Structure formats: C-alpha cells, structure tokens
Amino acid sequence: MSFFFLIFVVIVYLLVVGYLGFLGYRKTNSATDYLLAGRSTHPFIMSMSYGATFISTSAIVGFGGMAGRFGMGLLWLVFLNIFVGIFIAFVFFGNRTRMMGYHLDAHTFPEFIGKRYGSKFIQVYGGVLIFLAMPLYAGVVLIGGARYIEIYMGLPYMVGLFIFTLIVAAYVIAGGLKGVLYTDALQGTIMFFGMAFLGIYTYSILGGFSGAHQALTDLAGKVPEKLAAMGHVGWTAMPKAFSQWWYILVTTIILGVGIGVLAQPQLVVRFMTVKSQRELNRAVPVGGLFILMIPGVAYVVGALSNVYFFRTQGVLAEEAAGGNVDKIIPLFISSALPQWFGAIFMLILLAAAMSTLSGQLHAMGTAMSRDIYQQLTRKTVKDNTVKLTRISISIGIVIVMWLGSVLPESIIARGTAIFFGLCAASFLPLYALGLYWRRVTPAAAKVSLIFGSLGSLLYALFIHGSEAKPLGVCQMLFGQPVLADFPMSVIDPIIVVFPLNLLLIVVVSLFTTPQDRPFLDKLFSRD
Numbered sequence: 001m002s003f004f005f006l007i008f009v010v011i012v013y014l015l016v017v018g019y020l021g022f023l024g025y026r027k028t029n030s031a032t033d034y035l036l037a038g039r040s041t042h043p044f045i046m047s048m049s050y051g052a053t054f055i056s057t058s059a060i061v062g063f064g065g066m067a068g069r070f071g072m073g074l075l076w077l078v079f080l081n082i083f084v085g086i087f088i089a090f091v092f093f094g095n096r097t098r099m100m101g102y103h104l105d106a107h108t109f110p111e112f113i114g115k116r117y118g119s120k121f122i123q124v125y126g127g128v129l130i131f132l133a134m135p136l137y138a139g140v141v142l143i144g145g146a147r148y149i150e151i152y153m154g155l156p157y158m159v160g161l162f163i164f165t166l167i168v169a170a171y172v173i174a175g176g177l178k179g180v181l182y183t184d185a186l187q188g189t190i191m192f193f194g195m196a197f198l199g200i201y202t203y204s205i206l207g208g209f210s211g212a213h214q215a216l217t218d219l220a221g222k223v224p225e226k227l228a229a230m231g232h233v234g235w236t237a238m239p240k241a242f243s244q245w246w247y248i249l250v251t252t253i254i255l256g257v258g259i260g261v262l263a264q265p266q267l268v269v270r271f272m273t274v275k276s277q278r279e280l281n282r283a284v285p286v287g288g289l290f291i292l293m294i295p296g297v298a299y300v301v302g303a304l305s306n307v308y309f310f311r312t313q314g315v316l317a318e319e320a321a322g323g324n325v326d327k328i329i330p331l332f333i334s335s336a337l338p339q340w341f342g343a344i345f346m347l348i349l350l351a352a353a354m355s356t357l358s359g360q361l362h363a364m365g366t367a368m369s370r371d372i373y374q375q376l377t378r379k380t381v382k383d384n385t386v387k388l389t390r391i392s393i394s395i396g397i398v399i400v401m402w403l404g405s406v407l408p409e410s411i412i413a414r415g416t417a418i419f420f421g422l423c424a425a426s427f428l429p430l431y432a433l434g435l436y437w438r439r440v441t442p443a444a445a446k447v448s449l450i451f452g453s454l455g456s457l458l459y460a461l462f463i464h465g466s467e468a469k470p471l472g473v474c475q476m477l478f479g480q481p482v483l484a485d486f487p488m489s490v491i492d493p494i495i496v497v498f499p500l501n502l503l504l505i506v507v508v509s510l511f512t513t514p515q516d517r518p519f520l521d522k523l524f525s526r527d
Contacts, residue, residue, distance in 0.1 A: 009343045013350065014167065016186065050270045050283070051188055051290035054085060054261065056356030057144025057349050058137070059295040060195075062412025063253070065325035067302030068317035069227075070249050071216075071235030074299040080258025081295060086287040089262055094271040094280040096435040100523060101272040109265035109363070110371040112272075113427070116434045117442040118517060120375055122449060126427070127371025129453055130265050131364050133422055135396065138360040139403030140415035143326065145353035146404065151330040152342050158405060164353055165401045169361075169394070187351030192293050194348040199297040201337060206307050215307045222316060235303050244490050251492040252417050252466070259494065260420025263427035265367070266359035294352075298329065305332040324409040361400070365393035414466060421494035426452035428498065429505045438524045442515060444508035452501045459493040466490075 067074045097112070106112035110130065114123025142164055149160030206212035213236060220234030231243025239245035261267065271280070302317070305328055309320040312335070321327040333345050369388035407415065429452065430445040460467040462474045462483045469481045482489045488496075 009347065013190075013347050050267060051287050051294070054081075054264070054267055054356075055191070055291065055294045055352065056141045057148075057353045058141050058356070058412050058416040060298045060349065060352055061144035061147060061326060061329045062140060062416060063257075063295065064298035064302035065321070065328040065410075066253065066413045067299040068305050068321075068328040069325050070232075070239075070245075070253070071237070071303045072300070073238045073249050074253065074303075075296065076250075077254045077258055078292065078296045078299065080254060081261065081291045082288050084258055085261040086284060086291055089267070090271075090280050090284045090287065093262065093268075093432070093435065095277040097268060097271040098277075098280070100435065103519065103523060106272065108366045108370055109268045109427075110367060112268070113431060113434065113445070114371070114375075117430070117440075117445045118515060119442045119446065122430075122442075122445055123371050124375050125446075125449055126265075127367035127375075129422075129426060129449075130367040131372065131392075131396070133419060134265075134360055134364050134367075135399045135403050136415050137419035138357055138364070138396075138400040139407055140412040141353055141356050141360070142400060142404040143407060144412055145349045147326050148330040148333075148346065148349050151327060152334050152346065161401060161404050164350075164357075165397060165404075167350070167354060169397050187355040188290060190351045191348050191355075192290060194344050195294050195297040197341070198301060198333075198337070198345070201341070202301050202304055202308075205336060206304055212304055212307060216304055219306055219310060219316075222310070224316075235306055242487070244486065247487055247490040247492075248466075251490075251495045252421075253413065256417040256421040256424075256492045256494050259428070259498070260417075260422075260424040263423040263431055264420070265423070265427075266363040268431070269363065301332065302329060305329070305336075308332060308336050326410055326412050357400075361393050361396050362389075364396040365389040368392035368395070408470075417492070418460070418467070421492055421498075422453065422456045424494050425456045425497040425501055429502045433502075433505060433509075437509075438520060439509055439514055440505065441509045441512040443512040444505045447508050448501055448505040451504055452497060455497040455501065456493045459497060463488055464491070464493055 063074060063077070100106075100116065101112050104112065104115040106115050108127075110123045110126030113126055114120060142161060145164045146157055146160035149155055149163065150157045153160075203209055203212055206215065217234065217236045220237070223232050223234060227245065231240035231245035233240055239249055305317040309315055309317050309332075313320055317328045317332070318325055321331050334342060337345070366389050369392045373388060373392075426449055430440065430448045433440045434445070461471060462468055462478075465482050468474045468489075474483060475481050
C-alpha cells in the first residue's frame, strides 16, 4: 500500500467533508440555523451526530488503550454508554429538553439552564466553565488522532497535531451546526463499518472468539507485579473488589464517563435540533447500535492486543507501546492489520476526531459569543451571533492545539474522565431537576453550579491523587501530595461531589423562595 494511495483516500474524504460543510454553510441563513440547525434535523442525522460527537478518538485510542491495561472490565462502560448515554438521555432527557428549549428560545446549553432559572449569572458562569474546561477534553481528542499519524505515517507528532487542527477548523467555522451535523453523519457511518471490520479481523487472527478470549485469560499470570499489588488479576476479570485498581476502573473510568455523558453541553444541544419526540424515539436504536459497535470493539481489541503482542514480541501491549497506553491501538493497527486498512483506520480516526472536535469547538464558540460576551455587554443583535461565534471558535482552536502540544503521555482517557466528571458534578443536578421539578429555585441552582465546579476542582487539587500529585498544589501548600489516605485518594471526585451536590440543591430549594414565573406553570402543566 503506497503512501500516495493513503494521501488519495484522505484527500477524497476531505473533499466530501468539505462539500458537506459547504452545504451547511449554504443552508445557514440565521443564528438558529448556525446554532441549532434550524431545529428540524432528521432523526438518523441527529443520532449519528450525537454518537459521533460522543464517541471520539478518546474512546477508540484513549479508552481502547486503557482496555489494554485494564482488560474487558471496560465493557461495563459500554453498557452505561448505551443505557445512560442513549436510552435515559433520549427517553427521559431528550424530549423535555427539546420542548423546554423551544419555549425558552434557548440556543445553547448555558442559555437553556440560564433561562430555565431566569438567571444571567447561571448562563454566564456556565459559559465560562465550558470555555475554560472543554479545551482539556478537546485537547485529548486531538492527541488521539495525532498519535496515529505519528505512528502510522512516521510524521512528527506536532505535524499531525497541526494537520488535524486545520482540517477541523475549516468546516466547523464555516458551516455552523448544520455543517457539523451533515459531516457527523458521514463520519459516523465510516466509523461504524470500519470498526466492524477491525473487530472481525482481530478475532480471526487470534483464533476466533473463544480462542482469543481463552488466550487472554491465560495471560493472567503475566500481570506485572506492580499492577497485581494494586488489584489487577487479569484481562478477562474485574480487579479485586475495592482495591486501588478497582476504584480507578469503576469510579473514574466507568462511572465518571458513564454518568457524565448526561450533562455534556455539546450533546444536550443535539436534543434541541429535532422537532418532536417521534424523532428522538426513532434515534434510540440507531444511537444504541452505534455505541455498541464503536467503543465496544475498541475496548475488546485493546484488551486482546495483549495476546497479539505477547505472541509476536513476547511482551504485553503497554510494554510494546513504550508505557504510553495512548499508543497501543495505533501500534496494533500498524502491526497486525493489513496495510490497506491503515488508510481506512486513518479515516476512522479523522472521522472520530473531527466529529467530536467540531461539536466541542461549536460549544466553546457559542459559550464565549452568546453566553458570555453578549450577556455581559448586552449586545444581543442576532446578526452578530454567527460572526462572534466564528471568532470565538478560532480562539478555542488555538487553545486546544496548545494543550495538545503540552499534555503528558497516557492522558487521553484520564482527561476525558476529568471533563465528564466535572460536567456531571456541576451541571447535572440543576439540569436534571430543572426538567422535572418545578420547585427548584434560582438560588439553589446557583449554589449547585458553584459547589459542583469548585468542589470538583478542590477535590482534584487536594484529595484525588491522579491530579493532586502531578499538579503539586497540595504538596506546595501542605507539604504532602494529598490530604486523604486510601481509598479517598483514588475515588473519583464525581462519586463524592455529585451526590452531595444533588442533596444540596434539594435542601436549598426547600428553604428558598420558588420562582413566580407563569411560563413554568405552563411548561410543567403539560405533564
């Protein structure tokens, strides 16, 4: 397979993506078109866009690599992705978000929660939180694609980073959410069929389904001593219950991402792009199948890569990747798969990175332009929204690329979990209760938003070892790496902050004055 064929395939793909982005540009005639795709998206387009935005290089490269370290236990995350991220999100959150968003005339997630509680503070604070925190998630998504280019094409890492940045910037700035949705549908389709082939081929070279899994089970005796001491007992079994390895897998990776998906700003806005509950219901099977295929295959292949590398090199996957789990999947593809599939997988990662990054950059851009700038300056002229958003997206792109260049190795899965957990702790209580409970007060929502965000930050800085130790703030102030012993030092912030915040918003609501807003009575009287 020649280098020129790879370039040809990528160029054809980019031309198609560029055309779809151009269609989005041609059909974007208003702020509603640019921000919400005119609220008339087809259910297949919406579900594929939701899935493609949700599942990125973070899932394929980052969490796939983590499966090489943790094993098949990550399949519990696939279950939560489908049950929580698709079924609960679409059935219990989707339609109420769509209806309320329409009646509130909300175009962004911060605007949605701000108008729900009649609070400019909530909208601005939510916009600031998104614009400051989302670059971490976007940065690790960018890293996933750049790492593959580095390994497969032999190009310097920074070159791959620059290429990915330029490609994404081109169509998300021009096409708005319509361009994003159109390209997401194409990218999701490429990801689905490409990952299906990857799963089938992997099993075929490792002795079939039963043979591959038995071989992986037999590697239990090869678990490194350090990991065994932490609770790792093999790649086809969960870690020892309540061990350090178990807490990391369950609280950070499985629950952190599995629950955090419900409050992802770039995903919530997708619910406001369809016109009825019928479209949402029709999108559930498509979204569920998509999630089952993409991360499901990535996690299985990541775990099974240990069998391949042990047979061919006599080492486990993480050792073959030089200790950087973010390189496990790219290395497996370049070593075990046919050369022609390398080009296809390049498209899969391009599709995964571009679909997610476009949604993230779109959310960051609208947060800065509509939720921060226009609210603080009171310049709400609709004609300026698109221009301001494009400028804001451009600023976000520079920040994301810088983070992609400075973040450490093996950061993709951890960076994703940090952002998902932050969103769950900060946004989910006031968002979920705001959909179903008329009695939630603006004061309680404000307290919840502040407590969730600051609580997550303080827990990460002073208690959770994965962040506190490398950041060094706790060491500098208190002379010790963390302020809590095991198990609190390995339990993810979401497990502590989210339930406390949920209790807090209920208690404060019961002791503060409810909203006297007739439109809320009308909305909730529809139940």
